[in-house]
Amino acid sequence: MPRMSGFVRWTSCAWLVLLAVLLTQQQDAHSADNAVRKDRSLTGKFLVARPEMPDPRFRDTVIFVARHDEDGAFGLIINRPLGEIDYATILGNLGLDAAGLEGKIPLFFGGPVDPQRGFVLHSNDYPHPPLIPVNDRYSITMSTDLILAIANGFGPKQSLLAIGYAGWRAGQLEKELERKDWVLAPSDEKILFDTKFEDKWKRAYDSRFIDI
Secondary structure, three states, X not given: OOOOOOOOOOOOOHHHHHHHHHHHHOOOXXXXXXXXXXXXXXXXXXXXXXXXXXXXXXOOOEEEEXXXXXXXXXXXXXXXXXXXXXXXXXXXXXXXXXXXXXXXXXXXXXXXXXXXXXXXXXXXOOOOOOOEEOOOOEEEEOOHHHHHHHHOOOXXXXXXXXXXXXXXXXXXXXXXXXXXXXXXXXXXXXHHOOOOHHHHXXXXXXXXXXXX
C-alpha cells in the first residue's frame, strides 16, 4: 500500500491544474499535423497495452481514456489495484470528521503522473455536476462530497478511486499508436468496474478493434 500521508489533494480547480500541465508539456509539439479531429477522439475508449509494450510502467495495463483532444490525452489505469483503504483514513486525511464511519474502498494506481492526486471515475447517476464529464455514461469527480456519498451508500452506482493518472502531450499518444504500443477497445462497464483484476487486460485485449 502506498503511504497515505497527504493522500490526495481534492481541489475544485484540479482539472485546471491538469490542463495546465498538459498545455505546458505540449507547447513544443503543438501543430496542425497533431490536431485530433473530434470524430477520431479516443475519449471514452480503452487503451490496451500490446504484449510487446516497451515501457515497463504500462505493461499489461488497461487505460480508460477520459479526455483526448488536440491538446493531448488524459486517462486512468483501471487494472492495477493497490489494495483497500478505509473511508475514515481518506476523510481523515482530507481534514474531515470520520468518527463512526466504517467500510473500505478499493484503491487503484491510476498512472505515474502526480501520484498523490486522487480521482473518482464513476457512472453518471450521481446527481451533482461532475468536474470532468467524459461522455453520457461516465464522469470524473474530485470532491469530498462524492467520497462521503459513496461511504454512506448514496453515491453513484459504479465508481473507481485512483491515485495518479496517465497523460500525453499533443500528438504523443498518436505516435505511440503508430509505433503499435497500444490497441484500442470499446469501453465495457463489466471490465471497467469489476474486481476480476487478474484477467482485465486479457478481456480488454480480446475485445480490441480489428482496424485501429
